[in-house]
Amino acid sequence: MSRIALVLPAVLLLLILALFAQNQTPKGSAYAAVPAEDAGKANPIKSTAESLARGKKWWGIDCAMCHGDNGDGKGDVAQDSKLQIVNFTDPATLKDRTDGEIAWVIKNGYQDMPPEGPRVKPDDIWNLVNYVRSLSKPKSETGQKP
Numbered sequence: 001m002s003r004i005a006l007v008l009p010a011v012l013l014l015l016i017l018a019l020f021a022q023n024q025t026p027k028g029s030a031y032a033a034v035p036a037e038d039a040g041k042a043n044p045i046k047s048t049a050e051s052l053a054r055g056k057k058w059w060g061i062d063c064a065m066c067h068g069d070n071g072d073g074k075g076d077v078a079q080d081s082k083l084q085i086v087n088f089t090d091p092a093t094l095k096d097r098t099d100g101e102i103a104w105v106i107k108n109g110y111q112d113m114p115p116e117g118p119r120v121k122p123d124d125i126w127n128l129v130n131y132v133r134s135l136s137k138p139k140s141e142t143g144q145k146p
C-alpha cells in the first residue's frame with residue numbers, strides 16, 4: 001500500500017505533464033495554427049510606397065518595441081525580456097510563408113505577441129504584411145531611403 005501511495009502521485013504528475021506537452025504548439029511553428037482558409041488569402045493591398053508608409057507607421061507604434069526598428073528581432077522589450085524573436089531582415093525567415101499566414105499571425109497574435117486585430121483596421125494589417133516583407137529586401141527594391 002505504501003508503494004502505491006508513493007508511485008501514484010508521480011504517475012499522475014507524469015500524465016499531466018504529458019497531456020500539457022501534447023497540447024502545446026512547438027516554438028517557431030506559429031504558422032501551424034493558421035487555418036488553411038486564412039493561409040490562402042491573397043493580400044488585397046498592393047505594396048506601394050503609400051502602403052509601406054502606412055505599414056511602417058503601425059510597425060513603429062506596435063511592433064518595433066519587440067521586433068526592432070529594422071525588424072531584426074532585437075527591440076528593447078525583446079532584449080529586456082530575453083525573448084527570441086525572428087529576424088525579418090533575413091529573406092529566409094518568410095520565404096515559405098504566405099501573406100495570409102503573416103496577416104493571421106498579426107491579427108491573432110502568437111505566444112507572447114498580442115493580437116493586433118482588435119486595434120488595427122484590416123487594410124492596415126495587410127499594409128503591415130507588405131512592410132514586414134519589405135524588411136528583408138534591399139532598400140532600392142522597396143522604394144525606401146536607406
